[in-house]
Amino acid sequence: MFLLGLFNKLFKNKNNGNGESKDVESPKVKEDIEENIKYIKDMLKDSDDIIYREFWVGEEFQHKLELVFVDGLVDKGIINEHVMHSLMLDSRQAKPSIDEIKKNIYEVIKKAAITGGDIKEIDDLDKCITSILSGDTALFLDGHPKVVIISSKGWQMRSVAPPETEMVVRGAREGFTETLRVNTALVRRWIRDPKFKIKQMQIGKRSKTDIALLYIDDIVNKDLLSLIQERLKQIDIDCILESGYIEQLIEEDWHSPFPQMLNTERPDKVAASVLEGRIAILIDNSPFALIIPTTLATLFQSPEDYFERWMISSLLRILRFTAAIIALVGPSIYIAFTSYHPGMIPTKLALYIASTRQGVPFPAFMEALIMEATFELLREAGIRLPVPIGQTIGIVGGLIIGQAAVMAGIVSPLMVIVVAVTAVSSFSIPSYSAAIAFRLLRFAFMILAAVLGLYGIMLGFILMLTHLVVLKSFGLPYLSPFVEINLSDLADTIIRAPLMVFKKKTTYT
Amino acid sequence: MIKNNDKISENQLSILLFTTMLGAGVLSLPADVAKAAGPNGLIVILLGGLVALIFARVISFVASKFPTETFVEYSEKIMTKPVSVLLTVFLIVYFLIFCSLNLRIFGEVAKSYLLNSTPIEVIMITLLFATAYIVRYGIEPIARMSEILFPVMVIPTIIIFLPAITDIDLSNFLPILRISPLRFAKGILQTTYSFVGFEILYVIFPYIQLGNKLKKSINVSFFSIIFFYLYITFFTIGIFGYKETSVQLWPLLTVIKSINFPGFFIENLESLIMGIWTFAVFTSISVFHYAATLSLSKLIKAREHSYFVIPLVPVIYFMALIPESIVEVYRYASYATYLTLFFVIILPLLMSAIVKLRHGGEKQ
Numbered sequence: 001m002f003l004l005g006l007f008n009k010l011f012k013n014k015n016n017g018n019g020e021s022k023d024v025e026s027p028k029v030k031e032d033i034e035e036n037i038k039y040i041k042d043m044l045k046d047s048d049d050i051i052y053r054e055f056w057v058g059e060e061f062q063h064k065l066e067l068v069f070v071d072g073l074v075d076k077g078i079i080n081e082h083v084m085h086s087l088m089l090d091s092r093q094a095k096p097s098i099d100e101i102k103k104n105i106y107e108v109i110k111k112a113a114i115t116g117g118d119i120k121e122i123d124d125l126d127k128c129i130t131s132i133l134s135g136d137t138a139l140f141l142d143g144h145p146k147v148v149i150i151s152s153k154g155w156q157m158r159s160v161a162p163p164e165t166e167m168v169v170r171g172a173r174e175g176f177t178e179t180l181r182v183n184t185a186l187v188r189r190w191i192r193d194p195k196f197k198i199k200q201m202q203i204g205k206r207s208k209t210d211i212a213l214l215y216i217d218d219i220v221n222k223d224l225l226s227l228i229q230e231r232l233k234q235i236d237i238d239c240i241l242e243s244g245y246i247e248q249l250i251e252e253d254w255h256s257p258f259p260q261m262l263n264t265e266r267p268d269k270v271a272a273s274v275l276e277g278r279i280a281i282l283i284d285n286s287p288f289a290l291i292i293p294t295t296l297a298t299l300f301q302s303p304e305d306y307f308e309r310w311m312i313s314s315l316l317r318i319l320r321f322t323a324a325i326i327a328l329v330g331p332s333i334y335i336a337f338t339s340y341h342p343g344m345i346p347t348k349l350a351l352y353i354a355s356t357r358q359g360v361p362f363p364a365f366m367e368a369l370i371m372e373a374t375f376e377l378l379r380e381a382g383i384r385l386p387v388p389i390g391q392t393i394g395i396v397g398g399l400i401i402g403q404a405a406v407m408a409g410i411v412s413p414l415m416v417i418v419v420a421v422t423a424v425s426s427f428s429i430p431s432y433s434a435a436i437a438f439r440l441l442r443f444a445f446m447i448l449a450a451v452l453g454l455y456g457i458m459l460g461f462i463l464m465l466t467h468l469v470v471l472k473s474f475g476l477p478y479l480s481p482f483v484e485i486n487l488s489d490l491a492d493t494i495i496r497a498p499l500m501v502f503k504k505k506t507t508y509t
Numbered sequence: 510m511i512k513n514n515d516k517i518s519e520n521q522l523s524i525l526l527f528t529t530m531l532g533a534g535v536l537s538l539p540a541d542v543a544k545a546a547g548p549n550g551l552i553v554i555l556l557g558g559l560v561a562l563i564f565a566r567v568i569s570f571v572a573s574k575f576p577t578e579t580f581v582e583y584s585e586k587i588m589t590k591p592v593s594v595l596l597t598v599f600l601i602v603y604f605l606i607f608c609s610l611n612l613r614i615f616g617e618v619a620k621s622y623l624l625n626s627t628p629i630e631v632i633m634i635t636l637l638f639a640t641a642y643i644v645r646y647g648i649e650p651i652a653r654m655s656e657i658l659f660p661v662m663v664i665p666t667i668i669i670f671l672p673a674i675t676d677i678d679l680s681n682f683l684p685i686l687r688i689s690p691l692r693f694a695k696g697i698l699q700t701t702y703s704f705v706g707f708e709i710l711y712v713i714f715p716y717i718q719l720g721n722k723l724k725k726s727i728n729v730s731f732f733s734i735i736f737f738y739l740y741i742t743f744f745t746i747g748i749f750g751y752k753e754t755s756v757q758l759w760p761l762l763t764v765i766k767s768i769n770f771p772g773f774f775i776e777n778l779e780s781l782i783m784g785i786w787t788f789a790v791f792t793s794i795s796v797f798h799y800a801a802t803l804s805l806s807k808l809i810k811a812r813e814h815s816y817f818v819i820p821l822v823p824v825i826y827f828m829a830l831i832p833e834s835i836v837e838v839y840r841y842a843s844y845a846t847y848l849t850l851f852f853v854i855i856l857p858l859l860m861s862a863i864v865k866l867r868h869g870g871e872k873q
Contacts, residue, residue: 340623341623341780344780452624452631452635454623455787465657466639466654469650469654470643479653479657482656482657483653483657484653
């Protein structure tokens with residue numbers, strides 16, 4: 001332990017050293033337009049999708065302007081109508097006298113000539129390039145050491161569609177898309193509170209991915225917020241491809257099979273979490289939002305729980321927790337009972353199991369392992385295949401292989417039932433990340449049951465619970481509110497109490 | 510945000526004490542009290558529990574005078590350094606003894622009820638390593654574990670007995686109090702063994718967030734464990750009668766075997782009880798293991814208690830293997846009761862007397 005700490009220390013120092021030496025001053029925008037354009041062209045050499053459009057305005061076309069943008073990332077309509085048209089035609093009707101324009105074309109353009117909605121000015125050429133590459137249009141003016149950045153993002157994008165992994169019967173049908181701005185708007189539409197903040201930053205040395213932190217200023221825990229910002233800033237990576245990158249780079253314990261952040265495609269879920277004082281992270285190019293902090297109990301919640309009547313919702317919650325336990329120990333209970341404790345099941349059932357297992361050449365563990373592995377294989381194949389074929393695989397796998405395996409005497413019919421029930425159970429956990437954690441642990445439990453029977457399963461539970469009680473999601477115990485019990489928090493865990501009980505939702509449950 | 514401050518709340522202390530006291534002893538408790546006091550077992554449990562509660566309060570009185578110190582440090586202030594070191598060594602041995610006793614009894618029961626052909630060594634060593642895993646992380650996870658397991662242990666146990674309510678013969682508890690006072694007192698002392706575990710109050714005070722509910726939480730934990738024991742013993746003696754109860758090794762398992770739960774899938778409910786009881790033993794062992802580790806690290810003045818977790822594993826393991834048979838285990842357990850007598854009754858009284866006298870002296 002001590003040595004490890006020392007290594008960590010050395011390692012960290014080294015990292016810091018690297019970080020400091022990398023600061024290079026980025027060039028400022030020059031007065032001469034040709035110099036600026038040359039720099040940009042140099043930097044963006046061999047990028048044929050960049051369009052440079054130069055044009056002249058003024059009575060005698062004495063002012064040279066140049067637009068730089070990326071073809072395909074910008075909305076041509078904005079550029080044509082609100083930039084070029086305004087500058088070249090409409091501005092001729094503008095009031096200021098020619099003298100005035102001569103003196104300060106920059107001010108005039110900025111104040112009156114561009115009818116585009118969102119403009120800003122910068123004087124840093126590297127920032128300018130980043131803006132161009134993210135879909136904005138840069139307007140260079142001859143003789144002025146500033147660039148006007150016109151927001152003109154507009155590209156082909158998927159429209160808002162129902163969330164595919166988190167369907168509900170009752171509730172909004174909107175799911176996130178791959179565009180950050182659309183996603184933030186989707187959440188904003190749920191919360192019209194001035195205290196609701198959307199704070200953006202860029203991560204990734206090369207990808208410069210936009211990510212947004214969503215929170216409500218007067219509910220959120222400030223320590224948590226600064227902790228997350230701190231960790232996000234420490235990320236040192238070239239590219240963020242998916243929210244999963246962020247999740248794995250800022251999570252507390254990378255040894256854990258359990259997700260320490262909730263990911264969701266649903267804006268309503270994000271809105272509800274933010275209203276509870278959590279922080280959501282939206283990542284550009286990913287339809288998944290991350291919610292921090294997360295506890296085990298939240299992984300079992302579905303937005304629908306709050307839309308239906310509380311008794312039904314409570315029943316469904318209990319069902320899901322039961323399903324999780326079945327998904328975890330279903331096959332291992334079968335292994336333990338058939339190979340170690342046949343005396344504990346009703347005699348008739350025990351005799352029946354024994355009779356069906358008579359021709360099976362494998363021990364129960366191998367039997368379970370074969371079936372579980374087959375099932376996992378089918379599931380994996382089903383995901384890869386196109387939707388219509390995927391369904392066929394399901395039928396072929398589930399019905400035919402199961403039936404054939406039983407008839408061939410490789411597995412007992414009860415085993416097929418156990419595997420099927422386990423599979424169905426694992427699908428009823430609302431969070432996919434949690435479900436795969438349980439899938440993984442199921443195999444560990446099977447091994448324990450094969451070696452130590454029922455005691456092995458208990459031991460497995462002890463080890464898993466030990467891991468879970470130690471685990472924290474950004475300072476919040478992963479098992480809260482079951483630990484450090486506060487009775488009122490338990491109202492929204494295994495059961496879902498009537499809505500009147502939660503007067504003001506500020507606790508993480 | 511709840512910080513990782515390695516401290517437990519007073520509510521958590523309450524549950525922690527409960528789960529620590531509820532250990533391997535519960536299986537044989539009805540037989541112990543039936544042997545000691547016949548039909549008056551329930552009264553013995555009640556009084557034994559109250560006696561234990563009183564001394565738990567005495568220990569917490571002494572310890573609360575030094576809320577930032579463990580026994581290792583404050584015993585030095587109360588008595589002298591040599592005495593303190595000696596007592597600490599004994600205290601560590603005491604924790605280790607109960608840790609290994611629990612472990613051994615667990616191994617024996619698990620072997621005879623669950624895993625007939627598995628060597629007891631395997632059962633013991635696996636549980637011990639599971640314990641070491643949690644003990645390394647300190648008191649906070651142990652307390653959280655207790656919180657999680659508390660309802661898992663208590664609720665099913667209470668429900669399991671309910672169908673047997675018609676089988677109870679109340680005449681099994683008669684005659685009341687026709688017993689010699691000496692035997693009665695002895696019985697009370699013996700039941701104190703079932704409450705072993707609250708001695709952790711000697712060492713865990715620096716790890717409690719002290720508020721004003723300390724006394725209440727100790728009381729709550731004792732009353733709930735007394736109620737729990739009474740409930741179990743009431744059903745066991747009520748169904749079997751004290752004579753039959755007293756000749757059995759683990760009457761609790763036998764009585765559960767006889768209960769027929771209507772419409773339930775599992776025929777023999779003792780598998781369920783075995784599972785629950787695994788949790789109960791685990792929490793007890795982990796607390797004793799933690800207490801021993803903590804005291805040892807304080808004695809040596811080490812910075813982290815976690816260094817001593819693994820070294821103590823073989824010690825506990827071999828101590829657990831010393832008794833030749835299960836009969837001998839219970840003989841050793843009855844010897845350990847003398848140590849209990851010292852640590853639970855004599856030492857707290859002695860220390861509180863010294864503290865009181867010294868404080869009185871300071872005031873004058």
